[in-house]
Structures are given as C-alpha cells and as structure tokens.
Amino acid sequence: MDFLRILEQALGELIAPTTAAYALAAIGLNLHFGYTGLLNMGQAGFMLLGAYGFAISTIAGAPFFVALLVAIIAGALFALLLGIPTLKLRGDYLAIVTISAAEIIRMVGRSTVFNEQTGGSSGLTGNSFKETFLGLSPLPDGRSAIGPLEYLNNGSDSWWVRIVAWSVVLIAVLLVWLLTRSPWGRVLKGIREDEDAVRSLGKNVYAYKMQALILGGVAGSVAGVLFVLPRAVQPDSMGRSMTFFIWTILLLGGAATVWGPVIGSMIFFSVYMLLRAGMRSALPDAVSSAQIEQIGGMLVGITLMCLVIFRPQGIFGDKKELSFNVR
Amino acid sequence: MSDDTTTETTVDPVKLDLSHVEATPGSPKPTSILTVDNVRRRFGGMTAVDVDHLEVEAKAITALIGPNGAGKTTFFNLLTGFDVPDQGSWTFEGHSLGGKPAAKVARAGMVRTFQLTKALSRLTVMDNMRLAARNHPGENMFASLVPPLWRRREVEVTDKASEILERFNLLAKADDFAGSLSGGQRKLLEMARALMTDPTMIMLDEPMAGVNPALVQSLLGHIQALRDEGMTVLFVEHDMHAVRHVSDWVVVMAEGRIVAEGPPESVMNDQAVIDAYLGAHHDTDLGDDSLLDPAILARLEEEEKKR
Amino acid sequence: MTADRGKTTIRRSLAALMLSGLAALAAAPALATTPTSVATATSTCTPDTETACIGVLVLDPENNRIADADIEITGPEGFSEIVTTTDDGLSAVAVTETGKYVASLDATTLPDGEELGEGAETEITVTAQMGGTARAAFRIGEDTAVAPSETASSTGEGGLDGDGSTPAASSGGLKADQVWTQIGSGLRFGLLLALASVGLSLIYGTTKLSSFSHGEQVTLGAMLAYVTMNVMGMPIWLGAIVTIALCAATGWIQDAGIWKPLRKRGTPVVQLMIVTIGLSIALQYFIQLAIGAGTQRIITSNPETWSLGPFTLTRASWVSMVIALVVLLAVAWFLTRTRIGQATRAVSDNTALASATGIDPNKIIRIVWVLAAGLAGLAGMLLGMVFGSFNWMMGMQMLLLMFAAVTLGGLGTAFGALVGSLVIGMVVELSNLFIPSDLRYASALLILILVLVFRPQGLLGRAERIG
Structure with a gap:
C-alpha cells in the first residue's frame, strides 16, 4: 500500500456516504446540544430506529418516500416519548434516559422476540430494503470517475448514494442555518445559556426544548437511513460507540456552528482512515489489523478528551461562543 | 391632588x-x-x-x-x-x-x-433584549424559516431594545456578549430585559x-x-x-x-x-x-x- | 482467612462456569429458541474497509459442500448470527468489529445421514479483519459421534451478556426452585453491582459528575485480576490485593492528572462528562489491546455449588457475596462513623459550605476517586470470577445498570445506590422468568425510565430546592 493509495482512501472518506450519515446525525445533535444544551446521549438510537422504520416498512412493501416518512415519524415519536418525562428535569436525566432508551431499542431490535421483523442480531440485509431507493436513480448504469475517485453509478457504494446523502446533508445545513439565525434559534440559545431566565421572560421552554429534540431526532433517524443504505441494518453496529463518535465529530468541528458537524465528520473519517492505513503500511508486521483498529479507537478517545479539555470550541468554533456553558 | x-x-x-x-x-x-x-x-x-x-x-x-x-x-x-x-x-x-x-x-x-x-452569557446584549420581546412571530419554528414573516417585528423589537438600552447606559455594549459585562451591568441588563416584556x-x-x-x-x-x-x-x-x-x-x-x-x-x-x-x-x-x-x-x- | 477460604473455593468452583462464559452466553438467546425461528443469513459478504467477512462451509470427506447446516457465529460486541451453509459457495456474514469470532456448528441441523466424525471439531475460532474474509471450514466424517450441546451449563449461572442457562418463559410454568435460584442470582448481582455503583454515586455526589468511564474501571478490575492471577500466576489473595491497589491507584492518578486540574480551571461539569466519555473510549480500546477482543477467564477450575436454604449458588458466588457485603458495610461505616466519611457527605450536601467549615473538598474528592476506583475494581474482579469469564465490554454493559441503580436510589446518595443496585439486580434476574433473557437488561433500563417519570428524585432522594 503506497502513500498515494492511502491519500486516495482518505479522500474517498471525505465524500463517503457514511461520512454524510454521521454528519447529518451530528447536525441533529448540534441542534440538541450545540444550540439548546440538551444532553442527548442516544443519537445512535434515533439512527437505529430510523433505519428499522425505513427497512421494515420497505420490506413490508412501502414505496421509498412512504418508508422515509415512517423513519421520520419514528424519530419524531421517539423524541416525543423521551422528551415528555425528561425535559422538565435536570439535564443529566435526559442523558441517562436517552442512552438507556437507545440501548433498549438495540436490545429489542436484536432480541429473538422480534426476529421476524428485525432479523434479530443479524439484522436486515441491505438487499432486502435497497431496491426502492436504487430504483429512483436517474443515473445510467456503469462507473464514473471524478479525479482519483471512481465508483459505480448505481448500487450500494455508488455515486447515487453519495449524491443523495450529501444533498440531504446540505438541505439540513441550510435549515439549521435559517433556524439558528431566526428568533426561534435565539430562544434555543437562550435556553442553552439559562433556561430559568428564558422561562422568566414568558417563553414556554418545554415546548422549545421539545421542538429542538424532535427536529434533531428526525435528523438522526434520517441519518440512520443514510447510514444503512450502503450496508445492512445491524443493531450492534449502531450502539453507544456510534453515539460517542457522533459527539466526537460534533466537538471536533465545533458545536453551535452551522458547518461544524459536516467538517467534523469529514476530518474525523479521513484522518481516521489516514491513521489506520498509515499504520497498516508503516508497520505491516509489527501489529495486526485488529490492533490497528484498537489503537485507532484509543486515539479517538484521547482526541475527544484533549479536544474537550484544550479546545472546547472545536477546530473552527469561536472561542467566545464556546460550546460549553462557562460560568 | x-x-x-x-x-x-x-x-x-x-x-x-x-x-x-x-x-x-x-x-x-x-x-x-x-x-x-x-x-x-x-x-x-x-x-x-x-x-x-x-x-x-x-x-x-x-x-x-x-x-x-x-x-x-x-x-x-x-x-x-x-x-x-x-x-x-x-x-x-x-x-x-x-x-x-x-x-x-x-x-x-x-x-x-x-x-x-x-x-445569557453567550448571546449578545442586544439578543438578550430581543429574546425578551413578546408576540414575536419569528419565534415559531415554522415561521422562523421564512424571514419576511417576522422581519418587521424584529426591527420594531430592535428599536425598542435600543431605546431601553440607551436608558440603562448599555447601548454601547449592544453587540458584546452578555458574559463580558460586569456584575452591575448584568443586573442592569437583567432589569432592562425584564422591561422588554412590558x-x-x-x-x-x-x-x-x-x-x-x-x-x-x-x-x-x-x-x-x-x-x-x-x-x-x-x-x-x-x-x-x-x-x-x-x-x-x-x-x-x-x-x-x-x-x-x-x-x-x-x-x-x-x-x-x-x-x-x-x-x-x-x-x-x-x-x-x-x-x-x-x-x-x-x-x-x-x-x-x-x- | 477469608481470602484463604476464598482461594480454595473459588478455584474449585469456576471451571464449569466456563460454559456460561460471555461468548457462549451471547450465543444462547438464539439457541434457546427453536432453530426454525432463527433468522438465517445466506447473503454473501463483500469485505471493505469497514466490513470484515466470516465465511463458513461444511465439507464431507469427498470435499463436497454440505448445504443447510446452521453455524452460529459469535464474537465481540455481543455479535451473534446464524449462517446456513449452501452447497455452491461460501456462506458469509458481515461483521463490523474486528477480533476473534467463534463459529460453532449445530450438528443437529446436518442433513440426514451426515454426521460428525469422532472428535470432529464443532467450534472454530477465526479472526476477522477489515477488508478480508475469514474462513471456518467444518469437516464431517463417517463415524458416529454425538455433538456436544452448547447450551449445557451450570446451575442458573447468569452471564453478563445474554444468558446461557436460565430457561426463558417458554419453559412454561414457574417452578419454586427456579424462582429461588433467580432471587439468589439477583441478590448476588445486586450486591456486586452495588460495589460499583456506590463509587459512581459518591463521585456524583461530591463533584456532580456522571462518570461514563466508571464502567471501564470495572473492566479494569477484571482485567488486572486476569493478568495477575491467570497470566502471572499469582495466588488469588495476592492477585486480589495487587488488582485492587492498582485500580485504586488509577483513581488517584486520574484525579491528580485530569480532574483536579480541570476543577481548578472551573471546567463545567458537562465538559467533564464528555471527557469521561473520551476516557471510556480510550480505556475500552486499551483493554482490548491488552487482553484481546475475546473472552478471558480469571481462574480455571471446577465450580462447586453450595446450598443454603433454597438457594444454590457456586462457592465463588457465595464468597463474593460475603466479600461484597463486608465491604459495603465497611463503606457504610466509613461514611457515617469516620471524620473523613462525614466530611465526604458534607461535601456532597454543599461543597461551598463544607469548605467554609474547614474541609478541603479537593482532599475529599481525591479520596472519593480512589475509593470509587478501588470498589469498581473489586466489583469487576468478583464479577469476572462469578460469571466465569469476562471481556472488554463487561464494564460498558454494567455502566447503564449502574446509572440505573444510582438514579433509582436518588442521584448522589450512597445508600440510595445500594438499594437501587439490589432492586436492579433483582429485576434483571427475576425478569428472566417472564421475558426472554436477552431483554432482561432492557427491563432494568425501562424501570429506570419509569422511575424518572414518576419519581425523578429516586426512591430515597429528596425533592430538590430550586433557585
């Protein structure tokens, strides 16, 4: 594996569908944490629910957009369900409830009880729910290359998936940009700073928090759909580690910034790839590929720690508008 | 009398x-x-x-x-x-x-x-004030996506906020983050903000x-x-x-x-x-x-x- | 003396627990149901940078591929999947975690007339790597052989990940001894959980920090016990002392190196919480790097069961329960009867007030970190022994149950954490009787959410004053 090939792989990660899915999930989390101060520790749960909603309804015969709607509604309902008991309580309760609820979704999903619907721990194979999405592609069959990046036009790991995924991300960025510059976004930021103050000014804080939770949750569930389109629905691959990676991405790019989640995701995945591919080619004999994964994971953890300690505003965040409440 | x-x-x-x-x-x-x-x-x-x-x-x-x-x-x-x-x-x-x-x-x-x-430390003084305004259509999630629906009210609110800030000697700080104010100025801001709600x-x-x-x-x-x-x-x-x-x-x-x-x-x-x-x-x-x-x-x- | 007795009893009691070890347990939920209801994956798998494939095939003596045999693949992250072979190619399954996977052939699904040969392998361990396909090929022969059943296990020993032995609701009708067994297991699990959660609760109480890395502190205990007792061959008492001392030292180092400097900077608690998440990720992978992704046994010897009244548990379990009880009582004594303990509670109540009365909160918090890390290490060590084996995920799975216990009892009250742990332990084990065992942790988490809805201050907590 030569240097050019490693660079090429890292470049590919920049526009990979997975990068887009994580970016969208981080955009949702940004609405939660960055703008409203909600500690959602279960974003992967929203994603898994969206993925299940989309895949199961497609398998049941729903057309693409109906299945997508099911995913969106699933995310919204999940947010509502979690929000009702917790949004009136202290912030860390939401953290504990969301992380627990996400785990419950995963456990129920992989449980043998719902085997017929969810496929248990083996999940749902991509081919079982991909057809409707791939059918929408206007692209001719074949392969296309832009620069060094060459993919199939249609298929799991294709230009079509990339185009759709990044379009969705761009729409989400636009929406967040509009929302957070508006008076509505101002109320959210006020809540992030001090919800009692906002309450004392006559705003229904609960309703705003709920709106933010639902909106970010829907972003998460759509991200879940994007995440599974190029692969399968695997409950165990959408657990807590995923949530933590999304947090790392958000804080890397800078919470409470419009582009932070997108840039964070691109940097995260390309650097992660560079690191692993670099280690693999530099020390092909000294370490096994499993060990490379583990060292990579350790570096992610250490990066997250250092980021939060030394640069809490993220790489591109404004020092004055830190992502954390400094008081 | x-x-x-x-x-x-x-x-x-x-x-x-x-x-x-x-x-x-x-x-x-x-x-x-x-x-x-x-x-x-x-x-x-x-x-x-x-x-x-x-x-x-x-x-x-x-x-x-x-x-x-x-x-x-x-x-x-x-x-x-x-x-x-x-x-x-x-x-x-x-x-x-x-x-x-x-x-x-x-x-x-x-x-x-x-x-x-x-x-609200990481909001500007002006945003602190605007936030307190009542009957702002832009604070509705859906309306907020369409600025023409709320731009007029925003101007009204900003004018009123400037007036009150002026009175409390805070107008010069309007674009600073509220977190940068001194303790006394914060008290003033809080009072001014409360006034925004009429x-x-x-x-x-x-x-x-x-x-x-x-x-x-x-x-x-x-x-x-x-x-x-x-x-x-x-x-x-x-x-x-x-x-x-x-x-x-x-x-x-x-x-x-x-x-x-x-x-x-x-x-x-x-x-x-x-x-x-x-x-x-x-x-x-x-x-x-x-x-x-x-x-x-x-x-x-x-x-x-x-x- | 306790340690001596513990040594012999634990030695004798643990080997049979191997079968209820984590890997086998992860497999169990699927095996517990009838094979026909289990989803099968026959899709082919294309390895890429994020996917590794595990392919399986069954060959007869003429190297013909045998179709329709079920092979279960289990591995890290609780991975478990059943693959059915085909006669025209490799049946593969995609995995997203690298590491060791165990493929086990279910001999009962072999076509009529095809049987395993004498001494034929039914389990093959393969290592999955990203971008590659690992193969597991089973040979069947002409000789008569009986396939060992994977589900055979010891008496009601619940594992940490899934469950190997306890019959689920399908067994129909609750038997009294079954209920007693589950109560015993619940008590045991609750006590061990309490060891870990009391520390979490103390940390929360004194610093208002929900430490997400506390789970890894538990795994660390099991890992160090494995390293000292198994790899280095220390006697149990020495290994235990070294383990707990090292774990407590990690608490000291953490507070000195990370938490105290951050407290001094006035870092907000949310920020600290995310630092603990980073630490948790880093530790998880460090532990994987150190002991591998597979399951490990701390001690390998035959378990022996003791009966006391209606309860039948392994000796390791009994000894662990006694140790847990003694340590918990000691902690209670420490918190209520000693000066430092009282100071700890004062800091929990009101840090500013405590420091105004001459208590140095930093000193107290240091002690709390050391104590919490030590207790978590002890809990991890005992859990690893009681459950027979452990893997790098053990603490991660425990963490949410700890949160549940701490929240249930009322955030920040150490005694609440104890009560909450016992409740969670019972719920986890008793729910086995009513719902499929792979959902038993979900039931505990559901209870957590319900408690938050109806009694947010927890069972023992007081409603908080606002403003």
Missing part, C-alpha cells in the same frame, strides 16, 4: 393611599395588585414559607426584607412559578396565578429577575447584591423610574439603606412568616423586626448579613475570580 400643605409641590397618590394603611402584617391595601392567601412551602421537616395573607399595592415599590433564611427568595420563587407550594393561592390583577408555570406568570405581566444574575409588575430579587457601590445609586434611580412610569415593583433586599431610600412600603419576613409591614420609616423601628434580625444574627450590621452566608460568599468569590 396637591391639597397637601407641606413644602413638596406634589404628593404621590400611592404614598397617600398607603398612608392610610394600617401597619400590621397582612393588612389590606386600597388597590392591591397581588393578593396572597395561605401559602405554605415545606422542605423536608422545615417550613420555608408560611404566609397567611399579603397584599401588594399597585404602582408602588414594596420591599421584602428579612434575615437570611427567612424564606424571601423561596416566596419569590413560589409567586413567580419557579417553585410549587404545598398549599395556597394568590391572584394577580384579579386572575388566579397559583400553581401556574413560570412562563405563564411572566406572560400575565409579572416578570422577575434573579439574585444571581442570569444574563410587565405590569416587576419582581427584583436582590438587585443590589454584589453590585459595585458606585452603581447602586444608578440602580435605585432606575427602580424609582419604573415606578414613576406606573409599574409595580416588589423587591427583595438586604441593604437597609437602599430599602429606606427607595421603597414606599416594607414587608418583613422571618422564619417564613410575615412579621411586620409598614412604611419604611416606622417599620425599621418595629420591635418584631428588630427581634427577627437580632434573633438571627446578634452581632451583625443589618446591611451586610448576606456576606455572612458562606455559600453566598463562596459564590461571590467565585464569580469575582471568573471575571
């Missing part, structure tokens, strides 16, 4: 009204804007608030004083919907507000500030606490100006000099109860008041007892360190 024969050219109608009120706890007022009945709040075994009856005169400045732990702030929290009483009811401008959430209380026209200022009654929780003495005079001036505009002011305060200077009526709380009320000149000499204070802190200057509480002290110190 100037049928009075003293040297003052006008006699304040509110002062005149209050001069006929009996100085006993729970006495009825001629034009009561806030009427409280049988409000109790217990924490564990301790009764923090136990108020049988209280009326607050409209368009007057009423000070709520009392030693530490008297339950003043808890009482404030109850009235403004930040805490829920075990029992009790109260009406504001004739409408029952008992058990209503804080936001509804504020929308009813009763707006409060906090003892430890709650400036309140009929403003509740100030220790507006003078932790404020640079140079600013105290200007704060007092603002409070008096509010009253002159026809607003009702109820404030919790420790600083007796400030209370004496500015208030029309003083209500004294001790151990959760209202032990005395009356005009500031006479109530300070009331035996119940002296007992209440001396009972709590024998050797304390009445003006500074807040500094005795180590929790508050530590908090203030911490705040200072951050700056």
